[in-house]
Amino acid sequence: MEKPFIMVAPNGARRGKADHPALPVSIEETVAAAAACHAEGAAALHLHVRDAAGRHALDPGLYAEALAEMARVLPEMRVQITTESAGMFEVADQLACLEALRPGWASVSVREMARAPELAERLYGLCADEGIEIQHILYDTADAALLRDWQARGTVRPGKESVIFVLGRYEDxxxxxxxxxxxxxxxxxxxxxxxxxxxxxxxxxxxAEAARLGGALRVGFENALVDAEGVPHADNAASVRRLLQTIEGDKS
Incomplete structure (x- = not known):
């Protein structure tokens, strides 16, 4: 089995320092965490930015600042921005972010886009026209069915098949x-x-099971702060290291 493609998601939209002191919040902390994870084997960063109060933001200016800092510090690491609403943003906000920023890569939830299908058409069209790579976020098989329907209808344009499957949810x-x-x-x-x-x-x-099946992996504090025994990881880089050890152990 070849080494899988690993993306690190070091913070997410909801967690903060109270959840884990090593969870990055500022752009500087996020870039430092990305660099440490890259040194352990992560090839990409799933990027969230926070406003001055530490809240999840879809701010093109903050994204541009973070992308520029990643390009300066770690140009070899790919960066994907999120358009996650986190219960705070509407489809119009998500579209406006992509229109202003026009990033190389973004994650987009089909479930969230379905709140405003007419704007979804514009958003997917923008991504096709501007060459923005999309990773479709799928929370369940109903989301997968919706994606297939939109692909058949042409709402999601050809060549935009990349997906991420979300297993489980937060603690509740x-x-x-x-x-x-x-x-x-x-x-x-x-x-x-x-x-x-x-x-x-x-x-x-x-x-590890996804790696065995040939999938790519996203790991990090957005999704899990602890190991299989419930012991907190020291930081995101430690989680990446432990994941690769688990995969190597499964191969032996």
Whole structure:
């Protein structure tokens, strides 16, 4: 088995220093965390930015600042921005962010886009016209069915097939299990460019199974702060290191 493609998601939209003191909040902290994770084997960064109060933001100016800093410090690491609403933003805000920023790579939830289908058409058209790579966020098989429908209708343009399967949720949601991968793959037969992320203590077990099946992996404090025994990781880089050790152990 070849080494899988690993993306690190070091903070997310909801967690802060109170959840883990090593969780990066500022752009400087996020870039430093990305560099440490890259040294351990992560190839890409899933980027969230925060406003002055530490809240999740879809601010093109903050994104531009973070992207510029990543390009200066770590040009060899790919960067994907998020358009996650986190219950704070509407589709119009997500579209406006992409229109202003025009990033190389963005994650987009089909479930969130479905709140305003007419704007979804514009957003997906923008991504096609500007060459913005999209990774479709799928929370369940209903999301996968919606994506297939939009692809058939031409709402999602050809060549935009990349997906990420989300296993589990935050602490108050269902637990992640490696068995949660199969329904997604069954719902999207033949999908080639797929990744998973998994919430909670089973994160690494789920990611190791995805690696065995040929998927890409997203790891980090956005999804899990602790290892399989419930012990907190020292930081995001430690989680990346432990994940690769788990995968290597599974191969032996």
């Amino acid at each position: 949601g269902p637990a992640s299990t490696p068995q949660g991968i199969a329904p997604f793959l069954e719902a999207l037969p033949g999908v080639g460019d797929w990744m998973i992320c998994a919430f909670g203590a089973a994160e690494h077990a789920c990611l």
